[in-house]
Amino acid sequence: MTIRRSGLTLAAMPALLCALATAQQPLHTDTTAGSVPEVYKPTPSFDLTSIDKSANPCDDFYKFACGHFAANHPIPADQGATNSFYSLANVETQELRGILEKAEVNGSGRSPNEQKIGDYYHACMDEAGINQKGLTPIEPLLKRIDSMSTEQLPAIVGDMQRMGISVFFSYGEQQDFKDATKQIAEIDQGGLGMPEKDFYLRTGPKDVELRKDYVAFVTKILTLSGASPSEAATQADAIMALETSLAKASMGVTERRDPEKVYHLVPVATVADVFPEGVYSKFETAVHSPHVTELNDTNPAYLPAMIKIVSATDLPTLKAYLRFHLISAFSGNLPKPYDEATFDFYSRDLRGVKVQQARWKRCSSAVNHSIGEALGQVYVKQYFAGDSKAKMLQMVGDIEHAMGQDIDQLDWMSPETKVKAHVKLAGIANKIGYPDHWRDYSALSVKPEDAVGNAMRADEFENDRELNKIGKPVDHGEWGMTPPTVNAYYDPSMNDINFPAGILQPNFYDPKVDDAVNYGHIGAVIGHELTHGFDDEGKKFDAKGNLRDWWTPEDTRKFTAKTDCLVNEYSNFTVAGDQHVNGKLTLGENTADNGGLLLAYMAYMERAKKDNIDPSQKLDGYTQPQQFYIAWAQNWCANDRPESVRTQVLTDPHSPDKFRSNGPIVNQPAFASAFSCKSGSPMVPAKSCRVW
Numbered sequence: 001m002t003i004r005r006s007g008l009t010l011a012a013m014p015a016l017l018c019a020l021a022t023a024q025q026p027l028h029t030d031t032t033a034g035s036v037p038e039v040y041k042p043t044p045s046f047d048l049t050s051i052d053k054s055a056n057p058c059d060d061f062y063k064f065a066c067g068h069f070a071a072n073h074p075i076p077a078d079q080g081a082t083n084s085f086y087s088l089a090n091v092e093t094q095e096l097r098g099i100l101e102k103a104e105v106n107g108s109g110r111s112p113n114e115q116k117i118g119d120y121y122h123a124c125m126d127e128a129g130i131n132q133k134g135l136t137p138i139e140p141l142l143k144r145i146d147s148m149s150t151e152q153l154p155a156i157v158g159d160m161q162r163m164g165i166s167v168f169f170s171y172g173e174q175q176d177f178k179d180a181t182k183q184i185a186e187i188d189q190g191g192l193g194m195p196e197k198d199f200y201l202r203t204g205p206k207d208v209e210l211r212k213d214y215v216a217f218v219t220k221i222l223t224l225s226g227a228s229p230s231e232a233a234t235q236a237d238a239i240m241a242l243e244t245s246l247a248k249a250s251m252g253v254t255e256r257r258d259p260e261k262v263y264h265l266v267p268v269a270t271v272a273d274v275f276p277e278g279v280y281s282k283f284e285t286a287v288h289s290p291h292v293t294e295l296n297d298t299n300p301a302y303l304p305a306m307i308k309i310v311s312a313t314d315l316p317t318l319k320a321y322l323r324f325h326l327i328s329a330f331s332g333n334l335p336k337p338y339d340e341a342t343f344d345f346y347s348r349d350l351r352g353v354k355v356q357q358a359r360w361k362r363c364s365s366a367v368n369h370s371i372g373e374a375l376g377q378v379y380v381k382q383y384f385a386g387d388s389k390a391k392m393l394q395m396v397g398d399i400e401h402a403m404g405q406d407i408d409q410l411d412w413m414s415p416e417t418k419v420k421a422h423v424k425l426a427g428i429a430n431k432i433g434y435p436d437h438w439r440d441y442s443a444l445s446v447k448p449e450d451a452v453g454n455a456m457r458a459d460e461f462e463n464d465r466e467l468n469k470i471g472k473p474v475d476h477g478e479w480g481m482t483p484p485t486v487n488a489y490y491d492p493s494m495n496d497i498n499f500p501a502g503i504l505q506p507n508f509y510d511p512k513v514d515d516a517v518n519y520g521h522i523g524a525v526i527g528h529e530l531t532h533g534f535d536d537e538g539k540k541f542d543a544k545g546n547l548r549d550w551w552t553p554e555d556t557r558k559f560t561a562k563t564d565c566l567v568n569e570y571s572n573f574t575v576a577g578d579q580h581v582n583g584k585l586t587l588g589e590n591t592a593d594n595g596g597l598l599l600a601y602m603a604y605m606e607r608a609k610k611d612n613i614d615p616s617q618k619l620d621g622y623t624q625p626q627q628f629y630i631a632w633a634q635n636w637c638a639n640d641r642p643e644s645v646r647t648q649v650l651t652d653p654h655s656p657d658k659f660r661s662n663g664p665i666v667n668q669p670a671f672a673s674a675f676s677c678k679s680g681s682p683m684v685p686a687k688s689c690r691v692w
């Protein structure tokens with residue numbers, strides 16, 4: 001949790017948590033079907049083929065707007081789900097492939113960045129070379145682990161964390177929650193191979209099965225790397241016991257949403273003293289941290305428990321744990337059997353994916369993940385139309401204006417708090433497309449035949465870049481997502497909203513369609529990110545990005561009653577039979593979806609007035625407001641595998657797609673008149689929720 005950001009969807013950083021997935025009744029869906037397409041196309045901006053005219057929009061708007069989507073869009077065998085985020089991401093990965101295949105061709109004409117992205121891709125694509133090398137690229141570190149004494153453990157943990165492998169705990173940099181001008185170190189829980197704490201502790205049959213799958217996966221990795229089957233099985237059980245103890249000492253995903261609960265600024269000695277003497281400074285040196293005087297100990301109960309657990313674990317188990325995590329982390333660039341074992345657990349067991357993605361897709365994503373601003377520079381030149389930035393700025397302006405009006409109209413907020421809410425709104429910075437200043441990769445060495453080495457050096461480069469920020473002034477131009485990313489985020493410490501070039505493409509933004517459709521798509525996305533500044537987390541940060549209460553207690557009380565309404569509404573939604581949405585975990589995102597849709601609608605109606613557009617004017621038989629709401633719902637048309645939905649509901653702060661569509665719809669006053677729905681119909685209930 002280096003930086004707390006509220007993305008539109010979960011960033012697909014670790015393969016196990018790709019949360020663009022959604023819930024959907026498995027009606028006419030054959031989830032085993034779906035070959036992998038050769039060529040990708042985005043979903044149409046206004047998708048008439050998904051509309052089910054036999055469904056009554058007042059009864060179930062998702063069924064009306066998306067009813068035919070699943071039948072028309074079988075889930076490709078290499079995905080856990082499909083929706084418009086996946087479709088656009090596939091189109092862009094295809095575009096990245098074109099850029100990378102060109103950059104891959106060795107020639108003196110390449111710029112330094114083209115050399116890096118081309119050679120990174122080339123090495124990653126060289127499956128034959130990768131298979132032939134076996135474990136050789138990680139052999140030096142494996143040998144150090146195998147021969148390690150307890151005294152050498154802290155340096156090895158530091159070296160591995162520098163490669164992005166958070167064994168036992170994690171360490172990084174963040175803006176100080178209470179002084180956003182400062183960048184500080186943070187130490188956090190970590191060390192788990194399954195998605196989060198409760199995967200180790202829940203007792204249902206699916207959970208027990210997944211734990212068996214995980215132990216089988218660990219056993220497989222250890223066997224492949226040289227342990228005898230019985231030795232590997234014993235070690236895997238011991239690793240499971242070790243991680244279960246770490247999980248018990250960890251905070252859960254819902255609790256971690258509260259910034260107060262994960263902020264404990266302490267002198268570094270407070271943390272160092274928890275470790276046996278001398279251990280902390282060895283770790284600090286190995287991880288390449290500057291020496292700090294204070295840091296955020298996110299979960300103060302965790303470190304003492306972790307030290308106790310590690311001290312009570314025998315050395316062979318600690319070695320097996322490190323060995324497993326090292327191999328698992330680099331498995332994508334190791335011989336096929338390692339890669340397949342990792343796929344089997346993280347993609348097949350956790351998300352129901354049937355086949356591994358094509359190598360070109362994974363390598364294109366890997367370049368984007370590792371050196372994304374080098375790749376992004378070429379990407380925006382080729383694919384980011386200049387005029388989309390101007391149009392985006394106009395829409396952002398319209399929606400911020402709507403937020404200002406919305407604040408003025410609230411009947412529950414005191415004038416005092418309203419003044420401060422306006423200050424916060426005015427303080428939000430808008431970032432669109434790509435950074436003004438690109439990241440400098442000149443110190444990073446990328447070689448054409450060294451897939452593992454490239455990944456390691458890129459991770460180390462990124463670790464060092466992050467930790468180097470400690471003690472320095474904040475760079476407000478920095479981006480937390482790469483330009484080709486199909487996503488968006490709000491960062492409470494920066495107080496900025498960010499829209500990468502990747503999401504400013506059809507179907508989210510399309511210069512060829514009516515404003516009504518664009519405001520329902522990207523307009524609501526803008527409203528979503530803006531509302532994050534004022535959701536249950538965002539409200540705790542002020543205009544300057546500091547965790548500081550600017551609300552009167554009475555206004556907070558009224559706000560909480562309103563968000564409780566959303567918690568109840570969403571907790572009643574069920575997926576995959578009887579699994580309930582976690583209303584508390586998803587509260588921030590649900591607040592943002594509800595506020596975002598309302599603000600986008602207000603902004604659209606103003607825009608239509610300014611541009612003399614008659615709202616009753618029809619396209620394909622739908623009025624402008626109807627087009628707006630259909631576009632909104634179609635942001636979330638989805639088809640997904642049950643495993644994928646299950647993992648999403650357990651880990652993801654975003655609600656399943658169907659509820660991202662209908663949850664806010666039932667709370668929109670203008671929806672009923674747009675579709676002439678009678679009050680009391682399922683989409684216009686007598687009681688609804690409204691925060692913003």
Ligand SMILES: [Zn+2]
Nearest residue numbers: 006007008592
């Ligand atoms: Zn969000």
